[in-house]
Amino acid sequence: MNRNSNDPEDIADSLDSLESLEELSPQSEVLKHTFVSTSQDVPLVMRPFVNSIFPVLLINTDFRILYANGACNNLFTGYFYLQNSLFFDVFGKSLGTEALKDIRAAVLYGAHGYSWKGSIKTKTREAGTLQTKVYLFPIIQGNQAPDNFIVLFDDVTEENKKLLQSVFISLLEASKLKDNDTGKHIVRVNFYSERLAKELYNRPGYEEVDRDFIEDIGFLASMHDVGKIGTPDDILNKEGPLSDWEWTIMKEHTKNGAFILSTYPNPMAREIALNHHERWDGTGYPFQLEGEMIPLSARIVTIADVYDALRMKRSYKEAFDHNTSIEKMKAWRGKNFDPALFDIFMTIHGEFERIYADNTDEDET
Template sequence: MKPGIGEPEGLELLSSQLSDSTINTSIPKGLRTGLKSSLIPAVILDKKLNILWENKKYKELFVNKKRALPVNLVSDFTPFIDTQKLGSIISSISSPEKGYSYKGRLESKNRNRITVIVNIMITPLFKAGETGNPSYYSALFDDITKEHNAMLENTFLSLLEASKLKDNDTGNHIKRVGEYSRFLSEQLFGKAGYDEVNREFIENIHFLAPMHDVGKIGTPDDILNKEGPLDDKEWAIMKEHTKNGAYILQAYPDPMAKDIAVFHHEKWDGSGYPFGIAESQIPLAARIVAMADVYDALRMKRSYKEPFTHAESVSIIRKGSGIHFDPDMIEIFINIENSFNNIFESLKDF
C-alpha cells in the first residue's frame, strides 16, 4: 500500500534509528547535534512533510508539546496550509530547479494562544550516495510573531493618538474601554455558544476596542467639541464617524477592527446606527465594546452632563437589556459589575 500522510516511506526502518537525540545515520552527526541544541526551531521532514524529529525550540512554538511522531507539518499550520499551499511546498521541494528547497511564511492558530507567525526555510538532506529527489529535509523556523505584531500595533497606535488630539473628552476613556472589553471577553472564553472567543480574540479586542471612535478624525471640530445637544444636521454628520472608522481600519488584518468601528453604535433591537441591524447580526466584538463604551460614557463627566455613579450606570445598562444590549451580555455584566467599577476607579481621570 502506498504510504499517505502520517505514513512516511521507510517508517519501520526509521523508527529504530530516530529518537530525541539520534536522527537517521545518513545525516551528519554535526548537523544532528546542531539542530538539537539550536535556539532556532527546527524539524526533520520526509518528502510528504511528515515531521520525523523536532527540537525543543520547535515544540515551544505550540501548546501541545508532548506528542508521538510522526505528525504532518500541515497539522501544525492548519488552516493556513490549505491544498494550494501544500501543493506549492511539495512542488518546490521536489524541484531540482529550486534546489529541492522552499522559503515562505506560515501561520499557526490555536484557541489557547495568539497566532504564531514564522518564516520557514526547507532544505534537502541527502543520504550518502543519494541522487535525485532527497528522502529527507531540514526545516528551520524564524518566529516573527512579536516583531510582526509590534509593527502592526505601532502603525495603528499612531491613528489612535491622532484621534485623541481631536476629542477633548477622550482622557483615559479609551484605555478603560479596552480593559472592560478584555475583561468581559475573558468571561466568555470557554463558554458554550462563544467558540469565536479564543486567546487571540481577547488580545485583539483589548487592543482594538480603544479605536472604536477613530473615525472621529474626520468629524469637524465644531461638531465634535460643541457644548450642548447637536441639531439634526450635526447629528447626521457625527454618526458618520462609524463608517469613517471602518474605512480607516479596513487595512487591519483582523476584521474585528472594522467591525468594532462601524457597528459599536448598533442596538440589539435594531434601533441603532449606521445600518439598523439587530441581535446576532451585530458582531460579538461590537456588542462587547458597545456595553463597555456606554458604561464608561455614563461614568464620565462630559460638557453636556454630570457623571453617573456606578450604581446608577448599572441600573441604566440593565434597563437596556434586549433594547440596546444583548441580554446574554447583560447577565454576564451583572455578575462582574464590580470589576467594571474597579477598572474605572483605577484609570480615573483627574
C-alpha cells in the same frame, strides 16, 4: 567559527549568532558547512540543533518528521504533534495547495536547489494564532541527491502584530487630538471589553470568543471612535446639545471609522467602529441593525463604552458614580444592550468599577 570543524557546538553557535533566519540561503556558508553529514545516524546529524534557539525539524524524502528539537516542540505545543508524523499531515492545511506543490518539487525533484522558503499561519481556540517563516534546506552529502532536509521556523507572530498595531496607534493618537474625551477613556474601554470577553470564553454559546478574540478586542475596542477624526471640531467639541443637522453629521463617525479601518486585516476593527452605536432593539445607528445582526465584538464595546460615558463628566452632564451608572444601564437591557450579554456583565460589573478607579485621569477625580 572554524569552517572546517565538525564540532556540533561550533555549528550550533554559528546558527544562533544569526540575527535573523533571513540571513540563510541555499548558498549560505553556514548551511554549506552545517549540513554536511559524515554519518547516516540521525541523532548525529541533528546534534548541533538540540539546544539551538531556532526551532528545527528533520524530514526525509517520504516527508516523515524524523526529529524535532526542543525549540520546535515548544513553538508548536498546542498546535501540532510532530514526532514521527508526516510533514504534510501536520502542516498541510496551514500551507495551502501551491506551497505544498512547491515543497514537493523541492524535495523530490531538486527545484530551487532542493530548497524552499515560505510561511505558515495556524490557529487554535486555546493557543491563538501562530505565524512563522519557514526555511527548508537539504542535508548535502557530496554529489548525491539529499535524503534528508532541515526545516527551520522563525516565529514572527508578535513582530507582525506590533507592526499592524503601530499603524493604528498613530491614527488613534490623531483622533485623540480632535476629541475632548480623555486618553484614559479609550484605555478603560479596552480593559472593560477584554474583561467581558474573558468572561464569555468558557460559557456555552460563545465559541467565537477564543484567545485571539480576547486579545484583539483588548486593543481594537479603543478604535471605536476613530472615525471622529473626520468630524468637524465645532460639532465634536460643542458644549450643550447638538442640533438635528449636527447630530446627523456626528453619527457619520461610525461610517468614517469603518472606512478608515477597512484595510485592517482583522475585520473586528471595522465591526466595532461601524456598529458600536447599534442597539439590540434596532433603534441605533447607522443601519438600525437588531439582535444578533450586530457583531458580538460591537455588542461588547457598546456596554463598555456606555458604562464609561456614564462615569465621565461631559460638557452636557455630570459624572455618575458606579451604582447610579449600573441602575441606569439596567433600564436599557434588551433595548440598547444584548440582554444575555448584559446579564453576564452584571456578574462582573464590580470589576468595571475597579478598572475605572485604577485608570482615571487627575481631572476626572
